[in-house]
Amino acid sequence: MKIDGYELSFSEEQLDFILKEKMRTVELISKDFEGYQNLPDGDKKAIEHLVNAANMINDVALEQDHPLNLRLKEGLERASLRSSHAEKALELFNSLNGVIGFNGIDKEPVRIFKEARLLPGKNFYPDDLSVEEFHRILILMGQRGEIDEIRKILSARTMVRRNGDVLKAIDYTEYFSKQFSDIANELEAAAYYCTEPEFKDYLGWQVQALLQNNPDMDMLADKHWAKLQNTNLEFTISRENYEDEITGTVFDNPEIIKMLGKHNIHVVAKDTLGCRVGIVNRAETEKILMSKKMLPYFAKWMPYSEQYTQDNVDEENLRQSMVDVDLIALTGDYAMCRGGITAAQNLPNNDKTAVQTGGGRRNVYHRQVRFSRDEERDKKLLDKLVDPALHSYIDKSKVIVFVIGHENGHSLGPGSVYQNSLGMYKHIIEEHKANVVSIASVAEVAKKGADFDKETLRKIYASWIVGNLFLRAKPILSQPHRVADLMEFNYLLESKAIWFDDRKKLHIDFDIISMTMYKLLEETIRVQLSKSVEVASEFINRWATWGEWSRYIAEVQQELGVKPYIKIITEF
Numbered sequence: 001m002k003i004d005g006y007e008l009s010f011s012e013e014q015l016d017f018i019l020k021e022k023m024r025t026v027e028l029i030s031k032d033f034e035g036y037q038n039l040p041d042g043d044k045k046a047i048e049h050l051v052n053a054a055n056m057i058n059d060v061a062l063e064q065d066h067p068l069n070l071r072l073k074e075g076l077e078r079a080s081l082r083s084s085h086a087e088k089a090l091e092l093f094n095s096l097n098g099v100i101g102f103n104g105i106d107k108e109p110v111r112i113f114k115e116a117r118l119l120p121g122k123n124f125y126p127d128d129l130s131v132e133e134f135h136r137i138l139i140l141m142g143q144r145g146e147i148d149e150i151r152k153i154l155s156a157r158t159m160v161r162r163n164g165d166v167l168k169a170i171d172y173t174e175y176f177s178k179q180f181s182d183i184a185n186e187l188e189a190a191a192y193y194c195t196e197p198e199f200k201d202y203l204g205w206q207v208q209a210l211l212q213n214n215p216d217m218d219m220l221a222d223k224h225w226a227k228l229q230n231t232n233l234e235f236t237i238s239r240e241n242y243e244d245e246i247t248g249t250v251f252d253n254p255e256i257i258k259m260l261g262k263h264n265i266h267v268v269a270k271d272t273l274g275c276r277v278g279i280v281n282r283a284e285t286e287k288i289l290m291s292k293k294m295l296p297y298f299a300k301w302m303p304y305s306e307q308y309t310q311d312n313v314d315e316e317n318l319r320q321s322m323v324d325v326d327l328i329a330l331t332g333d334y335a336m337c338r339g340g341i342t343a344a345q346n347l348p349n350n351d352k353t354a355v356q357t358g359g360g361r362r363n364v365y366h367r368q369v370r371f372s373r374d375e376e377r378d379k380k381l382l383d384k385l386v387d388p389a390l391h392s393y394i395d396k397s398k399v400i401v402f403v404i405g406h407e408n409g410h411s412l413g414p415g416s417v418y419q420n421s422l423g424m425y426k427h428i429i430e431e432h433k434a435n436v437v438s439i440a441s442v443a444e445v446a447k448k449g450a451d452f453d454k455e456t457l458r459k460i461y462a463s464w465i466v467g468n469l470f471l472r473a474k475p476i477l478s479q480p481h482r483v484a485d486l487m488e489f490n491y492l493l494e495s496k497a498i499w500f501d502d503r504k505k506l507h508i509d510f511d512i513i514s515m516t517m518y519k520l521l522e523e524t525i526r527v528q529l530s531k532s533v534e535v536a537s538e539f540i541n542r543w544a545t546w547g548e549w550s551r552y553i554a555e556v557q558q559e560l561g562v563k564p565y566i567k568i569i570t571e572f
């Protein structure tokens with residue numbers, strides 16, 4: 001079947017199989033949700049406009065991601081009216097939120113259309129521009145003295161197009177002027193209706209950022225956004241630059257590096273936009289904030305704490321807002337579910353001026369993403385791998401405790417000077433440390449006033465072990481989180497805090513988990529304190545082994561089937 005001259009790569013039967021067997025759902029809240037019902041009418045009206053804005057931002061992200069996206073999505077939508085084949089292809093398109101993308105399992109990208117090519121520069125750059133030509137043109141432009149244009153080409157907020165034998169950069173506010181003006185209108189309407197001055201104020205700045213060709217407005221909008229802590233509503237326009245694989249290549253070219261240095265040109269990869277709308281869950285947010293207040297206490301509780309200064313437990317943390325959010329909409333970059341969907345996010349990133357000028361960050365936890373799991377599969381997994389006496393302790397609502405501990409864990413321990421000295425191993429060790437801090441500290445958090453009784457602690461431990469440490473495949477070094485999980489699994493096994501009986505079912509010695517993890521934390525901190533790449537490498541080799549039980553667990557996981565595609569269900 002052809003859409004607009006492009007051939008679908010999947011038959012209807014193949015799509016049936018993918019949608020039925022390989023796709024899971026993330027269900028966002030509906031209008032029946034209590035937290036929505038309880039909102040003042042003004043905030044409910046505001047949400048309608050925020051959701052409109054979110055949908056418009058999705059179109060912007062589609063245009064940034066691939067030149068064929070908008071055209072072929074429209075084609076699929078039209079064809080869906082009379083063809084179930086097209087309707088199913090559209091569903092897969094919406095899961096990737098694009099014509100092509102990786103699914104996190106297969107080595108080859110998934111193409112909705114046979115002719116769709118993976119573009120390293122996405123649609124930020126002309127689709128026929130090679131890295132070599134890009135560099136050649138930049139050098140030519142440098143010789144011609146077109147320094148301002150080069151500066152724009154290498155900025156995070158421009159679309160780059162051909163202009164005769166060179167390139168030109170178009171600021172997002174110009175390239176997307178129609179869309180940004182429509183989005184700004186929706187945000188103004190939302191600001192008019194919403195009941196909270198702080199949120200209104202932020203929306204006002206965000207409107208200006210969309211209308212003015214001036215990065216300082218983004219900075220000001222970011223700063224107002226990052227401070228939001230006590231509002232009902234959550235609205236984020238995310239700007240992250242992990243997709244663009246062209247801009248950063250200039251660092252491989254000594255001639256260009258020299259030119260950039262001479263003219264003091266700052267290089268940042270292109271931002272893809274995403275949008276999130278939600279309602280702040282006050283009760284759960286309180287719990288997150290409580291953990292933040294404990295940070296100074298835990299800074300002292302950390303092993304060898306007298307030997308290093310902890311550069312994160314200072315004002316930086318006071319400039320960190322944190323909210324747990326019930327989600328209404330996820331669009332754009334957030335909805336490009338290419339191998340996963342994000343469960344929590346701390347923005348702005350380091351490349352943004354707001355952060356560089358002391359604006360602080362905002363950490364938003366995604367409740368419905370956390371809750372979305374394949375229940376039936378989870379149940380089968382327990383039956384296969386876990387002692388029946390432990391089943392009642394597997395409770396996904398307790399996952400948040402681990403996640404909060406992990407995020408806080410990044411703020412504790414030896415600072416960035418120590419972390420960075422571990423070279424290529426720094427991410428693995430740092431993610432591992434954050435995990436270990438989280439689990440090792442939970443019992444102490446309970447003592448310091450969190451209302452975790454003994455049963456709750458057991459649920460936190462068991463849900464973490466089964467949910468995180470049971471891996472689906474042997475991790476590679478470029479997956480720091482997974483390597484970290486494997487290290488902890490092996491450490492617990494060797495310490496006999498967990499074991500498998502002769503029916504191959506998991507048992508946990510709850511009494512020694514906390515103690516064992518603190519011991520592991522001591523060893524981990526010693527690695528960071530060593531500032532030695534060799535010590536880090538040895539530590540990882542010692543613990544990240546792919547043993548008998550890991551192999552068995554991964555086999556069982558594969559047998560039960562993995563669902564790499566995600567469908568986001570929204571009602572608004």
Ligand SMILES: [Zn+2]
Pocket residue numbers: 406410431434
């Ligand atoms: Zn982390």
